[in-house]
Amino acid sequence: DAGITQSPRYKITETGRQVTLMCHQTWSHSYMFWYRQDLGHGLRLIYYSAAADITDKGEVPDGYVVSRSKTENFPLTLESATRSQTSVYFCASSVGTSGEVGELFFGEGSRLTVL
Amino acid sequence: AQSVSQHNHHVILSEAASLELGCNYSYGGTVNLFWYVQYPGQHLQLLLKYFSGDPLVKGIKGFEAEFIKSKFSFNLRKPSVQWSDTAEYFCAVNFYGNNRLAFGKGNQVVVIP
Numbered sequence: 001d002a003g004i005t006q007s008p009r010y011k012i013t014e015t016g017r018q019v020t021l022m023c024h025q026t027w028s029h030s031y032m033f034w035y036r037q038d039l040g041h042g043l044r045l046i047y048y049s050a051a052a053d054i055t056d057k058g059e060v061p062d063g064y065v066v067s068r069s070k071t072e073n074f075p076l077t078l079e080s081a082t083r084s085q086t087s088v089y090f091c092a093s094s095v096g097t098s099g100e101v102g103e104l105f106f107g108e109g110s111r112l113t114v115l
Numbered sequence: 116a117q118s119v120s121q122h123n124h125h126v127i128l129s130e131a132a133s134l135e136l137g138c139n140y141s142y143g144g145t146v147n148l149f150w151y152v153q154y155p156g157q158h159l160q161l162l163l164k165y166f167s168g169d170p171l172v173k174g175i176k177g178f179e180a181e182f183i184k185s186k187f188s189f190n191l192r193k194p195s196v197q198w199s200d201t202a203e204y205f206c207a208v209n210f211y212g213n214n215r216l217a218f219g220k221g222n223q224v225v226v227i228p
Contacts, residue, residue: 042220050214090158099212103149106158
């Protein structure tokens with residue numbers, strides 16, 4: 001079924017390892033986003049992309065890298081995982097024009113634990 | 116700075132009680148407004164949205180929200196809650212000219228049967 005999918009859904013890794021969380025959407029939405037959700041902090045934006053090859057930092061980008069070579073994919077990489085990056089990560093996509101974003105469609109989330 | 120505020124982070128109420136959750140934002144320009152719901156263990160789903168037109172918006176599951184421009188508010192209401200409304204509720208705002216949504220910190224709502 002069409003939609004937005006994240007993988008892996010669950011991941012346990014060790015401090016210092018590189019981890020990549022995948023996000024794929026089938027709607028050809030121009031905008032894609034990565035959020036992390038932590039108790040007491042709500043949703044915090046890590047990175048977002050307005051189109052292929054265009055990415056920008058959100059509120060908490062340190063320690064993360066993104067790329068968007070194709071419209072449908074928006075992987076998030078933790079180059080050297082730290083315990084503070086233990087979180088639930090949500091990918092989302094949206095239609096929109098420059099400066100206006102519509103409804104976000106969220107993936108199921110990826111729960112990452114860094115030991 | 117553009118921000119979204121939600122108060123009363125934890126709300127506990129009994130079935131059939133009325134629910135109102137407040138959402139205020141800091142920006143005086145044009146905005147798109149959203150309420151999302153997150154059921155335990157699930158991802159965020161859209162409850163309702165406001166882009167323009169009638170400031171009273173009806174969403175799914177009996178929820179509604181009212182946009183009051185003069186108060187920079189977009190409060191969510193439900194006249195009679197059910198146990199299945201136990202969830203976290205997030206207000207989100209797209210400030211025009213900003214390629215993102217700003218989220219409030221959420222309201223954890225627990226409905227007691």
